[in-house]
Amino acid sequence: MFGLSRLSLRLGGVSRRHGDRRLIATVVSGNKTARQVKQRLQVQVEQIQSRFSGFRPGLVVLQVGDRDDSNLYISSKLKAAAEIGINAKHIRLPSSSSQDEVLRTVLGLNEDPEVHGLIVQLPLDSDRLMDQDLITNAVSPLKDVDGLSCVNAGRLSRGELRDCFLPCTPQGCMELIAQTGVSVAGKQAVVIGRSKIVGAPMHDLLLWNHATVTVCHSRTRDLPDQVGRAEVLVVGMGRAEMVRGEWIREGAVVIDCGINHVPDDSRPGGKRVVGDVHYASASQRAGFLTPVPGGVGPMTVAMLMQNTVISAQRFLQSQTRT
């Protein structure tokens, strides 16, 4: 049929062939994009500082307990903040803390004028009964740079995107999609996962950027069939390498949020990090693909910094108005 198997297409910035196994997706680097975002923010913070004599955006990361993964993510957030000029503070409450103690800490930070961004690092690592939603909702919507409070999530779900803080991971995914040059408007998008931090806000962002969105979850029948329809695929399920290349529509934009530690005796720590997408096979089908590590993870950190700078700017505007 018209030599289709030898038809050369230009997709993803590279020459590729249909019908053979030599399609190699363009890698969408989160490390590179995050670096660019942080450089831009650093300049903005310098400008704010010179205009408002020494003012610094302030961020607090509140942690309950001592999870190893949270410790790692928090240290990259503190490092990024220091690079940019954000005044970041880490408060760690013991896992024996009561819910009231956590709530009191949040309410105190809500009142602190030097704190412009406040996040509660999830999941909570507590020995006591905790209502996670109650705690994330206690954060003032004006300081909720994780975008997890009902007020911000509600605004996002209604498409009021300018007035809210967007959750960091989905916002980072949108930035990575933008890097590909592919517009999501009118496209078939599939999100795997419906959590409050990844899947649900990802659906909202794609929807209000005019994609037609399907959300899959653990009760979805025939996941490979759904995946095969996606021109844009965002995966946040926490299942190591579950999405196989053979499921993926040729040329699709594939964004992998998964962070999974799998045993690997050849590595010094005896394990390595992989995504929810099987990278080697996916790179033979996708047009664009994010790596793990070095994909969505660094963008999550960069978007937290961006939200904090936006929050500080809004704070300054509210001060100069009065």
Ligand code: NAP
């Ligand atoms: P989560 O709260 O556990 O949610 C997982 C979602 O995936 C749920 O909606 C679940 O469905 C769905 N799911 C699980 N198994 C499935 C299956 N076999 N088929 C279809 N759907 C399935 O996890 P999360 O917090 O959203 O995180 C998801 C992944 O992203 C994890 O690997 C996490 O480490 C990673 N993550 C990365 C970043 C980053 O910055 N890169 C940030 C946050 C999270 P149900 O709703 O039906 O249970």
Ligand code: L37
């Ligand atoms: N904002 N983010 C916010 N709030 C929360 O409550 N849990 C949570 C959250 N998640 C989060 O911080 N995730 C995260 C995940 C990965 C990285 C950073 C943040 C990251 O930098 N990952 C690296 C390294 C991965 C590894 O070696 O484990 C990466 O390149 O993907």
